[in-house]
Amino acid sequence: MRILHVLSAEFFAGSVAYAVQLAEAHRAQGHQVWVVADADSLPTGATLVWAGISNRSYRQRLRNARIIRQVVKREQIDVVHCHSRAASWVSYFALRGLAVPLVSTVHGRQHLHTSTSLFDVYGDKVIAICANLREHLITEVKMDAAKIVAIPNGVAFGSGELASENSTLRISFIGRFNGGKGERAAALLEQVFPALLREFSTLRVALIGGELQHLPAAGKTALAQLQAEFGERIEVVGFTADVPGWLARTTLVIGAGRVAIEALGAGxxxxxxxxxxxxxxxxxxxxxxxxxxxxxxxxxQQSPSEVDFAALLADAQGFLRQPQAVSAALRQQVRAHYNLDTVAARVLEVYQAARMQKAVPSFIPVLMYHKIPDVPLATKHQIYVTKENFEKHLAYFKQQKLTPITFADYLKYASGELPLREFPRRPIILTFDDGYTDNYTNLLPLMQQYGYRGVLYLLGDANIRYNQWDADFDPDEPRSEIMDLGQKRAFVAAGWEIGAHTMSHPRLTTLPLPEAATEIQRSKTALETALETEIVSFAYPYGDLNEPVKAAVREAGFTLGVATDTGGMTIEDDRMQVFRVNMFPNESASSLLKKTSPWYRKYYRWKRGK
Known part of the structure; x- marks a missing residue:
């Protein structure tokens, strides 16, 4: 992709570090990256274009918008990613009338401005760097929840735990010394550090970060008093590029955000x-x-930001009396959650989603079929369409000029592997669950006759050869055979997409989460091995899901998760819960019209409330 980052970079804040590392991660993957910022240089190989993003005068904002628009058009940019409100504001106006999506990463709580209600300046997709921020944007800023995804800032961790450079007992406060962070630093200087320095005679306190001149007056007074009493044990470092070096010399870090992440990741x-x-x-x-x-x-939620510094002092005293190393399990948690490569992949998905949302804003019908028998079945589960009726469905799709695609096709358009200008005018996705033998005998020949391909969701356990989740528990339910390996491979040879449907068809939300995650992950691995095809989508058995299960599907490496009768208004509202339309034995021409219409998803939510 061709990616443009826009950011305020008057000083090298955490948001700038995040944007630069993200740009480098995407460049390493072969994407082309540009950066528009108010900086003469940045530690990135991306093409840098200067603009006064931090200058909020209307004259400069217009200049900035003009610069951004020129870069977008000249370099044929696919997506613009902003990292501050000022950047989002000018980019929003720069992109007016262009079919280029705007993505914004929001790094902190937002003040409400008139322009927030008049213009959706944050763009097509919004990345919130933590769960609390996402909740704030939804409940207080009133953003559309469907456009917001929580993705943490990515960090390029070193290869291992930092080795201590000496045995000096040291607390390091690392952060800015202006604004809210400055007030915290001042309180530490007044209420915490004096007691610690007196109790621990070898303790040193390091103050690391920029904007030290803007430390509140009370903090400056307290700092001068500490320097007078403790001399060189107070280390005023200020801004430094050698934060890793100071971490290596530190016993206990006090900080937040990126500081905390990098410290914990370094042990x-x-x-x-x-x-x-x-x-x-x-x-x-x-x-x-x-x-x-x-x-x-x-x-x-907006609330008083009072801190119990007596409790903080007690915590620091307890730790310094008996210092303990960061556990290997905690380091692993931190490194996995903030891994730059993982975060970069998630952000790239957001780019693709914004691109598709912009190019294909309407509902794409995703139809859900199961069995395609020769004759009607004596079953209470109406999950079949006879061969005769299914051919009528295909004839209807052909008559209405609907073009069947697969999710794998869709993702190729989203990634730019296929040009968006060739995306079908009226796409439809036909999906078939469980892999019944009649799919091979009846479905596959009919689809080939019409020149269509679909998505076949299979179980990972090849030893399951019939619908045992139904037939074994209900004596009235007929046994329906499932295809063998050779029959499944015929679908791969015919260009179908194969998706995963767990190992054994359980209700995932009724299982302990580790067991559910195993069902999900093993099904992907088993199918990719047996059928030698990439598995990108997953179908929840019974449409049974919740947020932890969806997270497990994402963590297993699936790009899409398809549900039943629940999900977003479009695919890109929630890739882990794609809305599918149930297809029944006696669909009529009018029901086919309804279920394949762009307005059907809105109608369904209005009628069913889900």
């Missing part, structure tokens, strides 16, 4: 203190809640 214990709250000593048990607030920087 350094962290007291998570941010602008919004104090999250305490980060442990395996507290990691999830600390990460949700970006280690104290972001609250989900």
């Amino acid at each position: 350094r214990p962290v007291l998570a203190l941010g602008e919004a709250s104090y999250a305490g000593l980060v442990t395996e048990k507290s990691f999830a809640s600390a990460a949700a607030s970006n280690f104290g920087d972001i609250s989900a």
